[in-house]
Amino acid sequence: MRNDGFDLATIRKFVGFATDSLGAAREEIDALNVYPVPDGDTGTNMFLTMNAAREALAAVPGDDDADLGEALAAFARGALLGARGNSGVILSQMLGAVGARLAKVRIEDRHAEQLATALNEASDASYAAVGTPVEGTMLTVIRAASDAAVAAVADPDVRTVHVVTAAARAAREALDRTPEQLKALRDAGVVDAGGRGICVILDAAETAMTGRRPMPSAKRQAIPVPLPTNDLTAGGPSYEVMYLLDATDDRIGPLRQTLAVLGDSLVVVGGEGLWNVHVHVDDVGAAIEAGIIAGRPHRVRVTHFAEQIDQARARTSRRKGRKIVAVTAGPGLKDLFAEAGALVVPGGPGQRPSTGMLLEAIQDSGAAEVIVLPNDPDSVRVAEVAARTAEESGEVRVAVIPSQAQVQGLAAVAVHEPGRTFDQDVLHMTATARHARHGAVTVAAKQAMTMAGPCEPGDVLGVIEGDFVIVGTELLAVAIGIIDRMVGGGGELITLVSGEGGDELARDCERYIETEHPIVEAVVYDGGQQRYPLLLAVE
Secondary structure, X not given: OOOOOOOHHHHHHHHHHHHHHHHHHHXXXXXXXXXXXOOOOHHHHXXXXXXXXXXXXXXXXXXXXXXXXXXXXHHHHHHHHHXXXXXXXXXXXXXXXXXXXXXXXXXXXXXXXXXXXXXXXXXXXXXXHEOOOOOOOHHHHHHHHHHHXXXXXXXXXXXXXXXXXXXXXXXXXXXXXXXXXXXXXXXXXXXXXXXXXXXXXXXXXXXXXXXXXXXXXXXXOOOOOOOOOOOOOOOOOOEEEEEEEEOOHHHHHHHHHHHHHHEEEEEEEEEOOEEEEEEEEOOHHHHHHHHHHHOEEEEEEEEEHXXXXXXXXXXXXXXXXXXXXXXXXXXXXXXXXXXXXOEEEEOOOOOOOOHHHHHHHHHHOOOOEEEEEOOOHHXXXXXXXHHHHHHOOOOOEEEEOOOOOHHHHHHHHHOOOOOXXXXXXXXXXXXXXXXXXXXXXXXXXOOEEEOOEEEOOOOEEEEEOOEEEEEEOOHHXXXXXXXXXXXXXXXXXXXXXXXXXXXXXXXXXXXXXXXXXXXXXXXXXXXXXXXXXXXXXXX
């Protein structure tokens, strides 16, 4: 997907961004989940659905030279087969519609217009898939995005990137209006969970196209809603029934009619002989029998909402409290995190932890709730895999805060509060980590070309948010350059973490801040990390 066209490389890039972003926002979206039932798993379901699509896309041979149509077909089928819950099934239908349209795009087509058409078809497909569409949900958000995309292409000179930006912006605005449209959201004081997931996905598309990360709305706050003690809705269906169905197209209309009488939250999506069925009912047998009459149901999954909640509470009773697992890159950092109550796993360049190491730490914590701070971009994915594996046992809730640097982890652990609910604690820690702009000073080990220009072994490199921005010869001069740039963007507190042999550098930087930036408070820690004489964070 270039600025004015589509290619498999950027589609893979978008899918990766979207999956990672949903993984990062999963707990936040789960906490928003109050409609149609407050089962707290919308974020998880959307993430697992998108992740299944990503894995199917990754399995297509040929890398970025693979046939685009074949790759998008695999992507759509992966989403359909991996769809979880009501929100995941609707998302799979949207992804399938977009994939089907983009697979038909030719080089000579106007790609901006094709993308707008794809979004419009995705919206139509999602409305068609739901038995009784309700406004104020993810349906509303994707419709707003598609309408904005269609309006944008009325300008014959508009480019694909502008269509994506317009759609993402409209989705965010529509999300903020969802409490005005749906009483359940208004009463809980939240925006729609599924709509928030759609915004995360469209924001990822905008990032893939532009390299920019859209600013979140200040209204988008998650207020966790307590789960009821028995059925999820008073007088509502007690069971969620899902199955894949092999059936001809003509059998689906009667199936929808039958299931609509039996229950609610009905979604039937798919095509070409394979369908994904989701419904909330009291009579499980009748829902499955309807599938047998229509075709061949398989991979049947039944969830009793009340039993699910009771089991979760029982499992939680065997594991107590909340723990933080943090990946640390030096002895001083290990002590800092340990003093804050975290369980530490050694990490850093050259010794990053494996999935097994993080999984062992989560399991050995004995806690019912675990928050993982990977503190390194290369460890985030490993942490997410460990978290998903741990949660499969059903005995522990795990949230991964995608901290990209040790100093972000320190900022997050500083606001950790066990007295909050799990979701609130994760939200506060995540927000704090994200708002902590991070930098570093290191020394080049080899000749290379950086974003700041070429470097030779022994050159001092200044890093901000993972990008090399300064190449110099003196540690202090580069460190001051990084400080000035980071503080110039605003901030009240700068944290300096000295690395192996960097104590004097950190003290010199502290004195410089006191003199040149007197309104900024400086805090110095001895981290002892290798390869980085100085780590910095501005909050």
